Amino acid sequence: MKAFEYVRAENAAQAPGLLAEGGKYLAGGTNLLDLMKLQIEAPAQLVDLNRSDLADITETEDGGLRIGALVRNTELAAHPRVRADYAVLSRAILAGASGQIRNRATTAGNLLQRTRCPYFYDTNLPCNKREPGSGCGALEGFSRSLAVIGTSEHCIANYPGDMAVALRVLDAAIQTVKADGSEREIPVAEFHRLPGDTPHIETVLEPGELITSVTLPAPLGGQHVYLKARDRQSYAFALVSVAAVVSPDGARLAFGGVAPKPWRVESAEARWSEGAQAVTDEAFRDARPTAQNAFKLDLARRLVQAVMNETGPNVAQTDEARTDKAQNTQKGGAA
Known part of the structure; x- marks a missing residue:
């Protein structure tokens, strides 16, 4: 050091x-x-x-929550209001890291964590995120864990966190103070940047700008689910994760492990009633996977199907069952 x-x-x-x-x-x-x-x-x-003075959780005037930047992950996941009204956030936090790390990690730090791409961590290998202009070793190298969408010819690293995926599905906002003392609010949807030709610039924060809090809107209601597929049961980053809030009116979905930022496509949510295949076809319409990580697209579909199975009979019909029904209908079978 x-x-x-x-x-x-x-x-x-x-x-x-x-x-x-x-x-x-x-x-x-x-x-x-x-x-x-x-x-x-x-x-x-x-x-x-x-x-x-950034470690408090307080209620907002509209019934939401304001979470201080220094609130520890363990405290946030265990907070009674979070567990009752924002369960997807609590579940996402508990799916990440270890108990010891959650006891120390903060809300703002979690948002700002950097990729775990092996080429970023190995200073002997080229990485445009670590050293702009050096190249992206992952493009022709080991890419199994990396992004399948939102990438560029300069970088295919993915954002690794869990908490931010839940914040994205909840439409959270991030409050900051700039170096000149002025304040602003950034929707979490706009906070992380796609790599383009500047993958080393990962957020919209300006030099010296400080995150002071994260605000959750009034509770959404519905069933909250966070599912995470990974190589081992604990202390592992997501290959694919999905945060979902499902109600009789439809669903909100955000994916982790698949892009340089938490990935949410509202037009995919509109296809919820058509089944998991339709949802993921829309969410990953512009995907550019490598040969090593193309499996993530099917894994995402399976996780969406698992959410459907978990959240009730109205959405639990599998894609396979839908296909069988369509085939039976074409053959004159009972619908």
Whole structure:
């Protein structure tokens, strides 16, 4: 780890003024410190936020919740309002990392975690996200765990987190304070950027801009489901995940593990009544998988079907059953 200056902020308003050029904010540090040890990240300064006033969960005037940037994942997942009204968020958080990491990881840090693409983590290999202009080794290399949609010829890394997938399906918003002291609100749908030709720029945050909170709108109701397919049962990132809120009026769906950002396509939700195949055909219409990760498209369909099976008889009919019914109808069989 390279040497750096260490500064403590006593409150959120003070923090942007303390941050020097080339500095980083430090919260839980569960991702940043690992990257510093590997010298993938080498900030000249760390501004420690852990004494600042960003660790509360409060109700908003419209019945939603405001979650401070420093709220630990464990606390957020266990909060009574979250468990009762935003269960998809609680389930997504508990599907990630380990208990020890969740005890330390923060809401803002979780949103800002970086890809686990093996080419990003190996400094001997080319990676445009780590070193712009060096190339993307994954394009012709090992890509089984990487993105199938939203990619570019410069990067096929995926966003690894679980929490943000649930926040996307809930239409959360992110509050920030800029370096000049001004504040703004960013819809979570607009927070993460697709790689294009600048994969090293992963969010819309400006230099020195600090996340202060995340706001959840009033509860949606319906059944909340978070399903995650991974290589082992725990402490593993998603190959594919799906966050869903299902009600008699339809469904909201967001996918994880498949794109450089949590992936939600509202036009796919409109095809919910047509079955899982129709939903995923629409959600992944522009997919560009590699030979190694094309299986993710079928895995996504299977997870959507599992959500349908779990959320009630009105949506539980399998695609296979729909096909059999259509074939029987064509043959004059009973519908």
